[in-house]
Amino acid sequence: MSVVGFDLGFQSCYVAVARAGGIETVANEYSDRCTPSFVSFGPRNRSIGAAAKSQVVTNCKNTVQGFKRFHGRAFADPYVQSSKSHLVYDLAQMPSGSTGIKVMYMEEEKVFSIEQVTGMLLTKLKETAESALKKPVVDCVISVPSYFTDAERRSVMDAAQIAGLNCLRLMNETTAVTLAYGIYKQDLPAPEEKPRIVVFVDLGHSGYQVSVCAFNKGKLKILATAFDSDLGGKGFDDILVNHFCEEFGKKYKLDVKSKPRALVRPLPRVREAQEADECQLLRPATQH
Template sequence: MEGEAKGNGCAIGIDLGTTYSCVGVWQHGRVEIVANDQGNRTTPSCVAFTDTERLIGEGAHNQGVRNSSNTVFDVKRLIGRNFTDPTVQSDAKHWPFEMTGGDDDKPKITVSFRGIKKEFSPEEISAMVLLKMKETAEAYLGTAITDAVVTVPAYFNGSQRQATKDAGAIAGLNVMRIINEPTAAAIAYSMEQKWSDTEAQKPERVVLIYDLGGGTLDVSLVVIKKGVLEVKATTGDTHLGGEDWTNHMVDHFISEFKKKNSCERDISCDKKALRRLRNSCERAKRMLSSQTHTVVEVDALFEGIDFYSTITRARFEQMNVGLFSKCMEPVERCLVDAKMDKTKVDEIVLVGGSTRILRVRQLLRDFFGGKEPCTDINGDEAIAHGAAVQAAILTGDKKHDILLHLIDVVPLSQGIGVNGGVMSVVIPRNTPIPTTRKKNFVTIKDNQTSMNLDVYEGERGMIKDNCLRGKFKLSGIALAPKGVTTVDVLFHMDQDGILNVSAEEKESGQKNKVTITNDVGRFSMEDIERMVREAEEYKAVDEELKKKAQARNDIESYIYTMRNTTIKKLQESADGATKWLQNKELDTAEINDKKKELEAAYTKLYLSTI
């Protein structure tokens, strides 16, 4: 987990989700989950662009059908990935917005904003969602916020973590720490759980956190004991979530529509139709968690043809059997990594909206011999809850010592690329942090004068399948036949997940080191600064539009008051002002000046009648 210096003052915790995001803050001795301007405690991770404005959250989500090609969602599935990544290409088939690959193979999202084609990186879109959460907290607290803890899936690699941190910087946030989502959920669980007398007497409790959200699955095994919350193992799938179930339903009904209506063209070529069908499938998926069957119905779906179909829970489960089988693989792997028998697990805690799918709960229940999963904590808010607690601790709140001893693990193996493109692991995954590990490497040529050390992370045997984190060179090593000169490589990872790698060849006394901060493939500082400036410009435009909308509302209300008087001149002024307002190019200052003019006229004419 990448970390930075502790912040000062109030800090917030943000769950940046694939489909929904949530923000919490520690206040009055407890966590407050902050509702947005619509009164909802979670906000769609959705951004839309129109001819006049940028919308974030509910506003973006609500106009998604009529403006589908300029409404962006699911960017968490893009962040930190390459455009040519097979998972990115697979997802792109279900997205109505346009996406291209840049010169660096990074995804670029293309939209039309205020009549101009604009390209945004996934980090910039994520920054807009983070900004919405920041502003939501600021409105609640009545003060500016700069410090935050942001959560990511436990199985995010370094590139994805750094990309998330970059998104925070673009949004004007000092991301104090990136923490794993199941770890945040475990913090929330440990704080909120009310132990029975028998449970309280146990020296420790073994808890499996099962976090299935819109786009990712995380599984962590956590041991909770007095003064310590220790993550024993964590694993998951960064590309498995509720969106995949929805995508399968969409594909199924596209095929059914084509068969029923003998259409030559595919619905997927019509972005608006695709979005409407997707919305209906999403509703049907949710309904099947409480009903045995439901309908998928869309009027004039495609080429004026209405679509109506039914789907049973059994059919839904059958069409997604492959996804359900993938749901349990991380559970088995997590227990093996933790060297823990499933009978030792005291509690299975469900987190994430997709754990409401009944088949998922049944699979967990069956795997653990009938043990009923725990649903005591709010699965939609638990991650933000835990992040808010961590944020409070980092800003100096010492009231909850149990959480000051959080022991997390390395989610992915760290190692060096060696001859033949092989990954030589130095720190295996699920090693508790902080940790220090050493490994010896030898020269591969006679009289070799230097050694290139490339640092990778991942679980594959070959470096081409893993993620490059950084590289450095050790020069001036002692001349000798190949295999004789030995270089000691030391990996040290601190509690924030910052990796320092050093190398020493003792005979020559040569040393070198590198701090891995995931600079490989990330934005330059110039890029970050440019995006921050642009984000400020977009924010200023948003604020101006809000002020203009408020000014129009105020003057229209005043015009209504004038029109309802019995004074003919005031009624005529009201009619004239209404026509004047039809000019769309008016700015806020002009509207406010006009309102003052009307107020003066109203006061003068009204007083003359008294």
């Protein structure tokens, strides 16, 4: 049985396996190493990944994205309530008080928990890994932001169970980045020498993380971490969208925010360039 690594991002996901003496980032059925973190619900079926992202305009009310930030949060949480106004899809309260997502699926109104939706996405990633490895995948490691609380981490673990995965470990994204940097480095100081200090900066879709690490051969130590869970590409997108909504309101007397399809149309375009940059950064690591 192979252990697979899942980078479960706010806007995109990656699947990696250890083979041929290195780490390989697995391509999906579109020959793309990046799988969008989108789930779309339709009258007859459910789409996940790139197929779901293609429906973000035509089926915007039932295509969900950015749901990772709601893991382990109560519906009454001020963060959830403040985020509702920026979403095209609807949130709802689960019987347990946690946050759920309300959609029309199979021509019925249904409310799915965040764990269920993430479980759907993980099932897709699991299938991608199994297709590449030609064997069943059960054991996995999942990356999470360093600022995730215990409740948020337990929620991700529950989602993995729903997908039929045995999550051996949740690894902080900052730790994963330091490992990716140091694992192939041949010029690190010897254990008895002064360590090399490296600062890693991760500006993602919905969070900003910084870690300071000390490297010696065969050893790394994370000295400090800092984060801002509300600073990321999503914030830049929201500012741009709000600016152009005001411009259209002044010039053409149109209320763009009242039309969900028009509101979400620019967002995927903005992110595509950033996702392409992420893929480009990953390629050197896959060549080892």
